[in-house]
Amino acid sequence: MSLPKPVMRGLLGKRLRFHLPIAFTLSVIAAVAFKYAVTEPRKQAYADFYKQYDAMKEFSAMREAGVFESVRPSGE
Amino acid sequence: MLNQRARAVKYGRRANNSFIVFRCADVDVLDCSVPQYNNRLDTPLPDVPFVRNLGADQKKLKEKEKGAWTSLSKEEKLALYRLSFELTYPEMKRGSGEWKTVLGGIFFFLGFTGLLVWWQRFSVFGDVPHTLSPEWVEQQTQRMLDMRVNPVHGFSTKWDYEKKQWK
Numbered sequence: 001m002s003l004p005k006p007v008m009r010g011l012l013g014k015r016l017r018f019h020l021p022i023a024f025t026l027s028v029i030a031a032v033a034f035k036y037a038v039t040e041p042r043k044q045a046y047a048d049f050y051k052q053y054d055a056m057k058e059f060s061a062m063r064e065a066g067v068f069e070s071v072r073p074s075g076e
Numbered sequence: 077m078l079n080q081r082a083r084a085v086k087y088g089r090r091a092n093n094s095f096i097v098f099r100c101a102d103v104d105v106l107d108c109s110v111p112q113y114n115n116r117l118d119t120p121l122p123d124v125p126f127v128r129n130l131g132a133d134q135k136k137l138k139e140k141e142k143g144a145w146t147s148l149s150k151e152e153k154l155a156l157y158r159l160s161f162e163l164t165y166p167e168m169k170r171g172s173g174e175w176k177t178v179l180g181g182i183f184f185f186l187g188f189t190g191l192l193v194w195w196q197r198f199s200v201f202g203d204v205p206h207t208l209s210p211e212w213v214e215q216q217t218q219r220m221l222d223m224r225v226n227p228v229h230g231f232s233t234k235w236d237y238e239k240k241q242w243k
Binding site: 046062065067 | 222227228
């Protein structure tokens with residue numbers, strides 16, 4: 001019958017003080033990781049694609065294939 | 077009627093226990109107007125001990141219990157426990173094999189559902205649309221490649237336009 005009185009107050013505050021910095025840090029890390037693993041490579045891939053992109057050549061190829069309605073292939 | 081209620085009907089595995097029942101219309105009914113014994117994890121000390129009507133030996137044991145407990149042997153202590161309680165906590169908490177029945181039933185009915193779906197496929201459903209025929213899909217794929225669908229990361233990157241084949 002000589003147990004110490006258990007902690008009765010401040011339990012939520014203690015939990016938040018422990019978990020919120022961790023949660024915040026992990027979220028920031030997740031966001032940064034996503035940015036540099038996904039979005040930056042994706043932006044680079046698009047930039048590279050359009051660096052070498054010849055719009056007129058692609059347009060002619062598509063026109064010859066017959067997918068457009070406004071211009072028909074040059075043979076017709 | 078009254079003498080039926082006064083009699084403790086043999087209930088469960090033991091006689092003289094505290095599951096006081098009476099018979100009513102050919103059914104054993106718990107008499108809830110008197111305190112009942114219960115095996116519950118959240119009620120460690122039920123209202124009444126398990127064995128109410130003590131035999132002669134049990135009465136002697138109860139008298140011995142009134143003295144110093146160090147003089148009780150291990151068997152006597154266990155006998156006293158079983159007088160007060162029907163089941164121990166581990167006995168109350170023990171698992172059953174019910175999960176095997178549940179899992180077996182789940183798999184059985186999943187299989188039965190599979191049979192039903194299979195039957196449905198050839199007896200209920202009509203024909204698949206013509207747009208899923210191989211000729212149509214071939215023409216559709218060619219048109220997608222001509223349109224350069226997803227040329228950066230996706231569909232058209234898998235096709236080699238010079239050699240006219242899949243990469």
